[in-house]
Amino acid sequence: MGNGAPFRGDSKAHAKKRRPGLAAKSNAKMGFSKRCLGVAAALFAAMAASAPVHAAEEASASPWVNLHEGSRVRLLTIPGATVNAAVEVQLAPGWKTYWRMPGDAGVPPQFDWQGTENAKAIEVLYPAPHRLIEPAAETIGYKGSVVFPVKLPPAEANKPVKVKLDLEIGICKEICVPAHAEFSAAIPPSPTPASPPAIVAEALKTVPEQGAGKDPARPSLVDFRPDLTGPEPKLVIKARFPGDQAAADVFIEAPDSIYVPMTKRTTQDAGGVISFESKLSASTAQDLKGKDLTITLVGADGAAEVRQPAR
Known part of the structure; x- marks a missing residue:
C-alpha cells in the first residue's frame, strides 16, 4: 500500500456547505473513520509480519558414499550461487586421486551428467593439482581431500535444476582402485543470490586463474x-x-x-x-x-x- 496512491476523500463532499447541527455528527463520523483506519493499519502490519520471507535456500549435502578403505565422496548443492554444486572427495591417509590430466599414469575423474535437467551448461572446475612423485612414475593429483566446484546455471530460472551424476574416480595407494558413485539432487530456484559455503569458497581460491598475469600474487x-x-x-x-x-x-x-x-x-x-x-x-x-x-x-x-x- 505504501507504493500506491495516497488515501483521499470524496472531492464533491468537500465542496458542499455544511448545515448547522451536523458538526457533532460529522466529527463523530471522522473519529470513527480514524479508529477504523487505525485498526486497518494494525491488521495490515500484523499480516505483513506473518507473511513468508523469501530467504535464500541453504546449501545441502548428500549422504557420504564410501569408496574404498575409508575414502568417500558426496555431492553438495548451493541454491542461488553461481557455483551451485560441488563434489567433495575425502581420501584415506596415504591414498590419492588424479587431476584431469593424471601425468605418467593414473585415471582422471569422469563426471557423467547425463539425465540432468534444466541445466543450460555444466562446468567442473579443477583446483590446482600437485606433482606426486612415485618410484616408477610422476603423476598429477591430490592427497587428503579435494573439492571440485561445479557450475550448473539453470536454463529456466524459475525451475529447479535436477542433477544426476554418475562419477567414476580412480583412487590409489600401492594399488589403484576404480571407484563409482551415483547422485541425484534438485537445486531449487532461489529468489536471492547466495554465496558458497566455506569449503567450496576455499576450493575456488585454488582454481587456476584464466589468463596469467591478472593477479600479481599468482604466477x-x-x-x-x-x-x-x-x-x-x-x-x-x-x-x-x-x-x-x-x-x-x-x-x-x-x-x-x-x-x-x-x-x-x-x-x-x-x-x-x-x-x-x-x-x-x-x-x-x-x-x-x-x-x-x-x-x-x-x-x-x-x-x-x-x-x-x-x-
Missing part, C-alpha cells in the same frame, strides 16, 4: 618456446612465481589425447623467473604442430592457466 608466463623441429624437440616455459619458489610447477596439456611428458625444472634467476622443459619424442613433436596447448602454472599462493600455440 605469470614470461616466455613459451616450442622447438618441434630440432634434433631434440622440446617445450620451454619461463614463468615468474611470486612467493615460495620451491612450490613452483608447470603442467602442459594437449588436445586430441596427445600426452605431453612431465616438465622438469632447469634454471632459476634472481628475479623469480623459473624455466621448465618438457622433452618430446619426434612423433609427439610432429603431433603437436599447430595445436593449442594449455599451460597450468602452480605457485605457492595461487595458480594460473594460459593457452599457447605450438608453432
